[in-house]
Amino acid sequence: MAIAISVQNLDHTFGQGQLRKQVLFDINLEINAGEIVIMTGPSGSGKTTLLTLIGGLRSAQSGRLQVLGQELCGATSRQLTQARKHHGYIFQAHNLHSSLTALQNVKMGLELHRELTSADMKARSVAMLNQVGLGERIDYYPDELSGGQKQRVAIARALVSHPKLVLADEPTAALDSKSGRDVVNLMQSLAKEQGCTILLVTHDNRILDVADRLIHMEDGVLKRNSAASAVG
Secondary structure, X not given: OOEEEEEEEEEEEEOOHHHOEEEXXXXXXXXXXXXXXXXXXXXXXXXXXXXXXHOOXXXXXXXXXXXXXXXXXXXXXXXXXXXXXXEEEEEOOOOOOOOOOHHXXXXXXXXXXXXXXXXXXXXXXXXXXXXXXXXXHOOOOHHHOOHHHHHHHHHHHHHOOOOOXXXXXXXXXXXXXXXXXXXXXXXXXXXXXXXXXXXXXXXXXXXXXXXXXXXXXXXXXXXXXXXXXXXX
């Protein structure tokens, strides 16, 4: 089976001199293509830092970090930008632009894809909003949408480019239990349809059952790696 993410002996440090602080310690992890992996752990344990390194939002400093076959450790800004073309992101606070409609927010997920015409981008964005059940709200602004609907727009934006990898950081944190379950089920079904890999960070124990595998981080160290069915 193809490997989507391969992390070997990865360390990461913030700051310089006396302010220097190591936040990741000797991380080793492999995630197969098409796998849904959930990462748990207390606040401040390094989960989001690892997610941003895998996502190419910052450059890895030492060790090895291969994502979709591309080495990101020591990668240039240009190489990281190219890598991000194949990723989709879903954040806790949905990160929608309040001055843009749902349609315009979703189109932003295609902005790195220069090969698409404006008409193509609009058609794909409309189709994606229909898939997440918001076809009648494409011209609504975020302030006119519920929390669950905003996260659906964020999912549409993340998946509209048909990425090979979706990274989600606490996507249900601001939602009630039903909305959170709906959002995660939608993410799971659409990702399976598109054949992409998901790495999801959460504190929400109610959604762990969607994972193929759970990993647990504490104090910058991966402590546990198990099949979801093995964790009660």
